[in-house]
Amino acid sequence: MLRMSKLTDYATVILAYLARAGGELHTAADVASRTGLGVPTVSKLLKLLAQAGLVTSVRGAQGGYQLARPAEQISAADVIDALEGPVAITACSSADIQCELESVCRVGSAWQRINTAIRLALKDVSLDQLIGSPGTPRPRFDLAEAAGADTGPTARGASR
Amino acid sequence: MLRMSKLTDYATVILAYLARAGGELHTAADVASRTGLGVPTVSKLLKLLAQAGLVTSVRGAQGGYQLARPAEQISAADVIDALEGPVAITACSSADIQCELESVCRVGSAWQRINTAIRLALKDVSLDQLIGSPGTPRPRFDLAEAAGADTGPTARGASR
DNA sequence: TTCAAAGAGTACCATTTTAGTGCTATTTGA
DNA sequence: TCAAATAGCACTAAAATGGTACTCTTTGAA
Ligand code: SF4
Ligand code: SF4
Numbered sequence: 001m002l003r004m005s006k007l008t009d010y011a012t013v014i015l016a017y018l019a020r021a022g023g024e025l026h027t028a029a030d031v032a033s034r035t036g037l038g039v040p041t042v043s044k045l046l047k048l049l050a051q052a053g054l055v056t057s058v059r060g061a062q063g064g065y066q067l068a069r070p071a072e073q074i075s076a077a078d079v080i081d082a083l084e085g086p087v088a089i090t091a092c093s094s095a096d097i098q099c100e101l102e103s104v105c106r107v108g109s110a111w112q113r114i115n116t117a118i119r120l121a122l123k124d125v126s127l128d129q130l131i132g133s134p135g136t137p138r139p140r141f142d143l144a145e146a147a148g149a150d151t152g153p154t155a156r157g158a159s160r
Numbered sequence: 161m162l163r164m165s166k167l168t169d170y171a172t173v174i175l176a177y178l179a180r181a182g183g184e185l186h187t188a189a190d191v192a193s194r195t196g197l198g199v200p201t202v203s204k205l206l207k208l209l210a211q212a213g214l215v216t217s218v219r220g221a222q223g224g225y226q227l228a229r230p231a232e233q234i235s236a237a238d239v240i241d242a243l244e245g246p247v248a249i250t251a252c253s254s255a256d257i258q259c260e261l262e263s264v265c266r267v268g269s270a271w272q273r274i275n276t277a278i279r280l281a282l283k284d285v286s287l288d289q290l291i292g293s294p295g296t297p298r299p300r301f302d303l304a305e306a307a308g309a310d311t312g313p314t315a316r317g318a319s320r
Numbered sequence: 321t322t323c324a325a326a327g328a329g330t331a332c333c334a335t336t337t338t339a340g341t342g343c344t345a346t347t348t349g350a
Numbered sequence: 351t352c353a354a355a356t357a358g359c360a361c362t363a364a365a366a367t368g369g370t371a372c373t374c375t376t377t378g379a380a
Contacts, residue, residue, distance in 0.1 A: 003251075005366090006251070009251065009271075012271075013261060016265075028326085035264060044369085047327075057326095057327060059375075060326060060378060061323095062326075062378060063327060063376080063377075063378090064327085080162060086161065087162045090163070091169065101195070104196050105173055105176075107290040110285055110290040111169075113285070114281055118162070118277075121277035125273070129270055130266075131267065165338070166338080166339075187356090203356080204339095207356075218347095219346075219356045220347045220348030220356075221350070222350090223356060224355075224356085
C-alpha cells in the first residue's frame with residue numbers, strides 16, 4: 001500500500017509532542033506516557049532521532065531530549081530520511097541497490113521523476129504544520145486539491 | 161525507504177512491454193522471456209492485472225493478454241492500486257485500519273495531505289510516458305525540478 | 321563520594337510481509 | 351480429442367518489521 005513504517009509514523013508523533021511542549025527537556029518515559037506509546041519503543045526512536053540530528057539529548061540524571069531546531073525547520077522528509085533512509089520508490093532509485101533489469105527496463109527514469117515529486121511533497125510539510133491546529137491545515141502544497149477523495153471516504157476497496 | 165514492492169515494479173515493466181508491443185495477444189511465457197522475469201512471476205502478475213482490469217485475457221489455446229485500454233489511460237496510480245491497494249502512507253490514511261493513537265495524535269491530517277499529493281503525482285504519470293523514448297521524458301508534473309539531486313547522489317544516471 | 325536517574329549501544333526474538341513456486345481446474349482453437 | 355493457455359489456490363522460504371532485554375556510560379544531587 002505504499003505505506004511508511006509504523007515507527008516512522010510514531011517518530012512524527014513524538015516530534016510533534018516535543019514541538020508542542022516547548023524547549024524544555026523531556027525524558028523518554030515522559031514522552032511515552034504522553035503519547036501512549038511504549039517506553040522501549042519511544043526510547044529507541046528518540047535515540048535514532050538524536051543520531052539523525054533532529055533532537056538533541058542530555059545524558060545523566062535530569063537529562064532528556066528536545067528538538068534540535070525550530071519546528072519550522074524540520075520537514076517530513078527529514079523524519080523519513082532519519083528512520084527509513086532516503087526515499088527510493090524503486091530499486092534503481094537508490095544508488096546502492098542494483099536492479100538486474102536495468103538494461104532492459106525503460107521505465108526507470110519515469111519512476112525517478114515520481115520519486116522526486118514525492119520527495120518534494122514530503123519536504124514541503126514541516127513539523128509546525130504537522131502539529132498545526134486540526135482545523136487549519138494550511139498546505140503550502142496546493143496539489144492536494146483535485147486529487148479526488150481517494151484516501152478517505154466510502155468505497156473502501158480493501159483489495160488485500 | 162518508502163519503497164514500493166518489487167512486484168509492483170515488475171508489473172510496470174510488464175505493462176510497458178505490452179504497451180510497446182501493440183495490441184496483439186501475448187502469452188505469459190512470451191512476456192517473461194522478453195522482460196527477463198520468471199515465468200511463474202509474470203503469470204501471477206498478469207493474473208492480478210487482469211483482475212484489476214488493466215489487461216484483458218483470452219483463455220484457451222492461442223490465448224494471451226493485452227492492455228485493456230490505451231497506454232495513455234493507464235496511470236502509475238492504477239498499477240499501484242492494482243497490486244498494493246490504495247496508497248495509504250499512514251495507518252489512518254486507510255479506512256479499514258484503525259490507529260489507537262488517533263485520539264491523541266494531531267498529525268494525521270497533515271499526512272493525509274501528503275498522501276493526496278503523492279497520489280496526484282502517481283496519477284499524473286501514464287504508461288505511455290513510462291515507455292516514452294528515453295530522451296524525451298515529458299513530465300506534466302513539473303515539480304520534479306528544484307527538488308535537488310536527492311535520489312541519485314553519485315553516478316546513478318539510469319536515464320536510459 | 322556515592323547513588324540513582326537518565327540516555328547510548330547492542331543484541332535478540334516474534335511476527336508479519338514479501339517473493340516465489342507448484343499444482344490443479346478450466347477454457348478453447350485446431 | 352488434444353494441447354495450449356489462463357484461473358485459482360495453496361504453500362514455503364526469505365526478508366523486513368516491531369518490539370524487548372540487557373549492559374554501559376554519563377551526570378546531577380544527596
Ligand atoms: S530498472 Fe526498471 S525494473 Fe529495475 S528497479 Fe528500475 S524501474 Fe524497476
Ligand atoms: S492517527 Fe496519528 S499515529 Fe495514528 S496512523 Fe494517523 S498519523 Fe499515525
